[in-house]
Amino acid sequence: MKVESDIIISKDAIMLKKRIALKVGPQGLSQLKLDFNLPIEGNVKARDKAGTIKAHKIGNVVVVYPRHDFRAGTVYACEVTAIVKPEISYFKKLKIIEWPSMDLYSVTSLIKPYQILGFRTIEDRSERDGIWKAKHNTTMQLHSHIATKRIARIEIGEPPTFHITGKLRIDATSGRKLDKIAIRIPQNNKRHRVRLEKVLVNRGEIISTGGIELISGEELNLKEIKYEKDKNLNTLISLENITNIGDDLTLLFIWEIKFLPFAFYQDDLGRKNVLKMAITASDELKQLLKPNKFWNLDHPEIKRIADKVRDKTKIGDIHKILFEFTNRHLKYSRNGIRYTSQQAYDSKMGDCSEYADLLVAFHRAAGIPSRIKSGLILDLKTKELEGHAWVEFLSERAWKPSDPTWGIEVGATVTHIDLSTHMVGDVDPPAFSYKYSGYPPDIDYSFVYSD
Numbered sequence: 001m002k003v004e005s006d007i008i009i010s011k012d013a014i015m016l017k018k019r020i021a022l023k024v025g026p027q028g029l030s031q032l033k034l035d036f037n038l039p040i041e042g043n044v045k046a047r048d049k050a051g052t053i054k055a056h057k058i059g060n061v062v063v064v065y066p067r068h069d070f071r072a073g074t075v076y077a078c079e080v081t082a083i084v085k086p087e088i089s090y091f092k093k094l095k096i097i098e099w100p101s102m103d104l105y106s107v108t109s110l111i112k113p114y115q116i117l118g119f120r121t122i123e124d125r126s127e128r129d130g131i132w133k134a135k136h137n138t139t140m141q142l143h144s145h146i147a148t149k150r151i152a153r154i155e156i157g158e159p160p161t162f163h164i165t166g167k168l169r170i171d172a173t174s175g176r177k178l179d180k181i182a183i184r185i186p187q188n189n190k191r192h193r194v195r196l197e198k199v200l201v202n203r204g205e206i207i208s209t210g211g212i213e214l215i216s217g218e219e220l221n222l223k224e225i226k227y228e229k230d231k232n233l234n235t236l237i238s239l240e241n242i243t244n245i246g247d248d249l250t251l252l253f254i255w256e257i258k259f260l261p262f263a264f265y266q267d268d269l270g271r272k273n274v275l276k277m278a279i280t281a282s283d284e285l286k287q288l289l290k291p292n293k294f295w296n297l298d299h300p301e302i303k304r305i306a307d308k309v310r311d312k313t314k315i316g317d318i319h320k321i322l323f324e325f326t327n328r329h330l331k332y333s334r335n336g337i338r339y340t341s342q343q344a345y346d347s348k349m350g351d352c353s354e355y356a357d358l359l360v361a362f363h364r365a366a367g368i369p370s371r372i373k374s375g376l377i378l379d380l381k382t383k384e385l386e387g388h389a390w391v392e393f394l395s396e397r398a399w400k401p402s403d404p405t406w407g408i409e410v411g412a413t414v415t416h417i418d419l420s421t422h423m424v425g426d427v428d429p430p431a432f433s434y435k436y437s438g439y440p441p442d443i444d445y446s447f448v449y450s451d
Contacts, residue, residue, distance in 0.1 A: 003034075004105040009154065011111055013041075014097070016084045021077040024070045032064040032076075037100055038084040048078040055080060089380045092160035094414060096380070099152040106135040107154060114159055115262075117411045118152035120320075153413060159259035160414055163197070164376070164385065165450040166253040168432075171442035178441050181434040182228060182236040185253070186375075187418045191401070192259045196222060200252040220251070232429055234420045254450065259414050269316035269410070270396020272367070279369065285394070288369035293426035295361040296342040302358075306365030315368065315395050319402070319409070322362040326404045330355055338428055355405040356389040369394040372422040373401065374429065376447055378415040383449045390416065 001022035008015040018034060037060060046055035046064050054065040062080055070076050089096040094114060107116055109132045116122055119134035126132060134152075168183060186194040199220035226238045237253070279285045291297040297306075305325060309318045333349040341361035344354035356372050363370030370393040377388040390403040390412060401412040420429040432445050 003103045005103045006106045006108065007099070007104070009097075009107065009109040009111065009113075009156070013083050014086060015081060017079060017081045018103075019077070019079050021075065024072055024074045024076055026072045028072060029066060029070040029074075029076055032066070032078070034062045034064065034080060036060050036062060036082060036084060038086050041083040041085060044080060044082040046078055046080045048076070053078065057082070091380050091414065092158070092162065094155055094157040094160050096414075097154040097156070099154070104152055106133065107152065108133050109154070109156065111156060114155040114157060114414070115411060116152070116154050117408050117413065120409075153408075155414060159261055161256065161258040163450045164255050164257060164417065165448050166255065167444075167446050167448065168251045168253070169444045170249045170251075177241075177437040179435040179437060180238065180240045181432055181443070182230075182238045183253075183432045183445055184419050184429065185235060185237050186255050186257060187235060187420065189418050190260070190262065190398070191412060191416075192257055192418070195256040195258070196225065197254045197256055198222065199225065200254070202250045202252075230429060231425060232421050232423050234429055257417060269314070269319065269400065272311075272313055272315055272318065274396045275315060275369075275394065276367065279367075285369050287424055288371060288394070289364050289367065290424075291361075291364070292424070294338070294340050294357045294372075294422075294428075295364060296340060297361060297365040299342045299345060299361070301345055302341065302361050302365055306362055310366040318366055318368060319363070319393060322359060322366065323402060323404055323409050326355060326359045326362065327407060330358065332405065352389040352405040356391050359391050359402070359404045363391075363393050373418055373420075374422065375419040376417040378417065378449055380415065385417075385447045385449055388416070392421075 001020060004019045006017045006019075008017070016036060016038070018036070020032070020034065022029075022032075040057045040060060040062070044055050044057050044062050046053045046062070048066065050067060053067055055062055057063075062082065064078060064080060066076060066078070086097055086099065089098070099118075104118075107119070109116075110130065112126065113132055116132075116134040120136040122132070122134045124132055164186070166183070166185065168181075170178060170181070185196075186192075188194055199222065201218050201220050226240075228236050228238045230236060279289065297303065306322070309321050312318050329348060330344060331349050332351060332355075334351045335349075335354075336351075338353040338357070339347075339350060341354075341357045344350045344358045350358075360370045360372055370391060372389055373392055374387070374389050376385045378385055388405075390401060390405070392399045392401050394400075400410050401416070402408065402410055403412055403416070406413075422429055432443065434441070434443065
């Protein structure tokens with residue numbers, strides 16, 4: 001049985017339409033049961049090529065009664081429609097729907113979406129007929145560690161603005177000297193802008209309230225904050241000459257994260273020959289095709305697979321094949337260690353860092369500049385921040401995010417917060433680095449959601 005599902009989103013309801021086609025078996029066909037996998041509201045409607053047919057719901061299941069029995073070998077097709085209630089999350093003024101069905105084919109929205117993830121083509125038809133339409137679900141066959149629960153993601157409403165706090169704790173008791181520390185901070189990009197609102201400094205009591213630690217102490221003058229760039233062009237905050245602290249020193253860096261409106265990610269990512277010309281003219285882009293400790297481009301299988309697609313004319317076709325292979329080849333297994341692309345390929349296991357590193361190796365071996373993005377993911381239920389890694393690859397026009405772990409072929413959610421980029425070098429950009437005199441200080445650096 002072949003099933004394709006379409007959803008239509010309006011201001012007040014979400015309608016699910018299922019199209020079914022099947023070849024009737026030896027027992028004939030007197031009724032057909034369809035599991036909608038979601039609570040159904042109100043009555044259901046069904047029709048085939050001859051017109052309306054009888055149908056009723058039993059919980060999340062719809063039972064359809066064809067107008068007469070069909071003989072074995074006959075192909076029968078019908079369409080069933082119902083109002084459903086999927087699980088909806090809210091983040092600020094944003095409504096988020098994560099769709100559970102593997103057979104989802106298209107999304108039509110009668111209200112403007114912020115973004116729709118998991119589809120090859122997204123059309124803005126609002127000026128012509130008042131709708132936004134996404135079709136050709138790309139995640140039907142993906143094996144993401146969340147794919148058994150959610151397939152496509154629709155974000156509707158205004159892009160959010162929120163705050164996160166970086167907490168830096170330094171234990172450098174009397175007689176020790178911390179000459180310099182550089183810390184990783186949220187980065188500006190085309191998806192979000194960041195602004196340091198204030199830095200609170202404490203050498204005494206820490207007051208805890210509402211799960212967020214508030215500091216009783218002075219506020220640092222933001223003009224005194226120094227910034228620097230590392231070799232991967234990440235912006236860092238630099239602090240110098242922290243001496244004779246006595247007790248723990250805690251600094252809270254309070255950041256505003258503002259997500260930006262943007263054009264939908266389109267199916268056409270450009271032509272490989274145009275990108276190749278850009279690479280030929282740029283020493284910087286040539287660097288983004290080179291191997292390192294994490295990206296072994298000479299691994300026989302990585303090279304073999306990349307060679308099969310490198311001569312395709314469309315960047316989108318190359319990326320799609322490599323993305324889907326990465327997602328299907330690896331089985332998600334949390335390990336807390338960053339293994340190399342070779343180790344990931346051979347073991348067929350890994351977490352977000354292995355998914356990302358393997359895809360970057362494939363991209364580079366196929367002639368597409370690619371880099372790692374490391375950052376944070378916000379859990380909307382617990383409001384906890386967790387480390388995560390994804391990929392950016394270069395299309396004909398711009399850098400495009402892609403998350404092979406989450407099954408997002410092109411794009412990233414409003415919970416992906418960018419902290420650093422790894423483009424060159426054998427060292428993963430650290431959360432912080434420091435120089436000291438005397439005994440080494442004890443340093444802890446972490447982030448919390450603080451709205």
